[in-house]
Amino acid sequence: MNIELLKDKSFTISSNIIKCINKDLSLCEFLLIMYFINNLDTSFDPMKIAQIFNISFEEVMMAFDGLMSKELISLEQGKDIDGRLIDVVSLDNLFTKVASVISESKIEEEKEDIFDIIAKEFGHKLTPIDCEIINAWLDMGTSKELIIGALKEASYNGVKTLKFMDQRIYEWNKKGFKTMEDVNNFLSKKNNTVKQEELFDFDWIDEE
Numbered sequence: 001m002n003i004e005l006l007k008d009k010s011f012t013i014s015s016n017i018i019k020c021i022n023k024d025l026s027l028c029e030f031l032l033i034m035y036f037i038n039n040l041d042t043s044f045d046p047m048k049i050a051q052i053f054n055i056s057f058e059e060v061m062m063a064f065d066g067l068m069s070k071e072l073i074s075l076e077q078g079k080d081i082d083g084r085l086i087d088v089v090s091l092d093n094l095f096t097k098v099a100s101v102i103s104e105s106k107i108e109e110e111k112e113d114i115f116d117i118i119a120k121e122f123g124h125k126l127t128p129i130d131c132e133i134i135n136a137w138l139d140m141g142t143s144k145e146l147i148i149g150a151l152k153e154a155s156y157n158g159v160k161t162l163k164f165m166d167q168r169i170y171e172w173n174k175k176g177f178k179t180m181e182d183v184n185n186f187l188s189k190k191n192n193t194v195k196q197e198e199l200f201d202f203d204w205i206d207e208e
Helices: 015-021 027-038 046-053 057-069 092-122 128-139 144-156 162-174 180-190 196-201
Strands: 074-079 085-090
Touching: 015 027, 015 092, 027 046, 027 057, 046 057, 092 128, 092 144, 128 162, 144 162, 144 180
Parallel strands: none
Antiparallel strands: 074 085
């Protein structure tokens, strides 16, 4: 065997896809996914796939059925170069699942990051009630930026409590603020001479 064939890197796959699906797939299913991702010709030719990976026709069909049942791929009608109708493989389901997993993972990482930042700033572990309050902020769509902004205000005023932060976040959400830029723009409109540091002395509770 020509040793150069063993160095062939014709098949590649995103690490994000591997992280999301490698635990759910058999080896043959994984090979099929890799094949479909790397081939512009998405027509399903089980004999060709079997020859490429040196597996049996039956193994290809079992893997294909497995991917279909897991709703990672689907068959759609397309046309070959001669205009004849053929079955083509769609990976839309796979990419949608991977995007969803990545998004959920980022959200969880961001939540854990927020908990750690607040606990570190307060100098103690968060209680279950603290975690419920923070989760409530996140559930209502409060951005990480606003939560950190409220934390900075609490620290600046020497009031390291979630009650103080909750009051700020409540007022900011009520006004529809999504970022600290929204907060600063609001203050600038209230008073063009307001300096950045005066943000921490603004009375959001009594302001209307």
